[in-house]
Amino acid sequence: MNKEKLKKIKEDSLITLLELHMTAHSGHIGSSLSCLDILIYLYFQRMSEEDKFILSKGHAAASLYTVLNKYGKISDEQLKTYYQDGTFLAAHPPCGDDKVDGVIFGTGSLGHGLSLAAGLALSTKFSKKNFKVYCVISDGDCNEGSTWEAIMFAAHHKLNNLVVIIDNNGLQGFGRSDEVIKMMPFKEKIQAFGFDVVEAKNGNDFADLDKAFAEIDKNGSDKPKCIVARTTKGSGVSYMEDKLEWHYLPMDDDQYQTAIKEVRSNNA
Ligand SMILES: [Mg+2]
Numbered sequence: 001m002n003k004e005k006l007k008k009i010k011e012d013s014l015i016t017l018l019e020l021h022m023t024a025h026s027g028h029i030g031s032s033l034s035c036l037d038i039l040i041y042l043y044f045q046r047m048s049e050e051d052k053f054i055l056s057k058g059h060a061a062a063s064l065y066t067v068l069n070k071y072g073k074i075s076d077e078q079l080k081t082y083y084q085d086g087t088f089l090a091a092h093p094p095c096g097d098d099k100v101d102g103v104i105f106g107t108g109s110l111g112h113g114l115s116l117a118a119g120l121a122l123s124t125k126f127s128k129k130n131f132k133v134y135c136v137i138s139d140g141d142c143n144e145g146s147t148w149e150a151i152m153f154a155a156h157h158k159l160n161n162l163v164v165i166i167d168n169n170g171l172q173g174f175g176r177s178d179e180v181i182k183m184m185p186f187k188e189k190i191q192a193f194g195f196d197v198v199e200a201k202n203g204n205d206f207a208d209l210d211k212a213f214a215e216i217d218k219n220g221s222d223k224p225k226c227i228v229a230r231t232t233k234g235s236g237v238s239y240m241e242d243k244l245e246w247h248y249l250p251m252d253d254d255q256y257q258t259a260i261k262e263v264r265s266n267n268a
Pocket of ligand 1: 138139140167168169170171172
């Protein structure tokens with residue numbers, strides 16, 4: 001897909017995502033904005049129809065629903081039900097792929113998504129199917145021991161059909177990730193656990209994501225793959241960027257209008 005089309009998808013997705021959060025009066029907008037570019041990149045530049053995707057940081061569900069809407073899996077009508085009583089488009093992705101096309105597992109209790117992805121990648125190998133499994137995890141996910149168990153499991157089973165992307169925005173629910181539990185350096189640690197690891201300098205920039213994926217593709221090893229993507233919480237809305245409070249806050253009317261104006265002027 002050419003750069004202009006991708007840029008337009010990003011602008012449309014930003015507007016949709018802000019609308020969703022505003023209408024629902026829901027929080028986690030900063031977390032949704034942090035990984036939006038990665039999700040757009042995966043769906044529109046990277047994954048085939050057969051590939052599977054798991055959003056381990058399920059609290060950014062609105063970002064996933066938005067991209068699935070642009071991708072044609074969630075209708076505009078269904079998207080309007082986000083956060084409403086009785087909807088399947090809840091604050092976290094729902095359990096079971098019969099509920100929302102493209103959502104395989106219920107996620108959001110941190111530390112579970114990568115285990116699910118590794119199990120799916122292994123079963124894919126058993127069944128000799130050809131698809132890849134992509135999993136986006138947060139830096140907060142990496143506080144969880146189960147994430148590191150999944151990393152060991154994936155390396156042990158040589159799951160080179162598994163691609164993990166860390167949405168490394170340096171913030172999590174309770175503060176700066178470095179202050180909650182210091183986990184750096186991700187690259188060296190995950191390499192030591194048996195993965196091929198590449199860093200994306202700016203995970204909110206499609207060109208940098210392109211470079212990182214090109215680099216990971218160069219290595220045809222039997223190791224699972226990981227991209228450590230440096231991202232910004234709240235990316236695309238300057239007053240939200242790198243601010244912890246936007247993990248939680250819903251927008252008021254003025255904040256919503258300011259955000260929409262900024263997105264439109266940035267993309268004019
Ligand atoms: Mg984070």
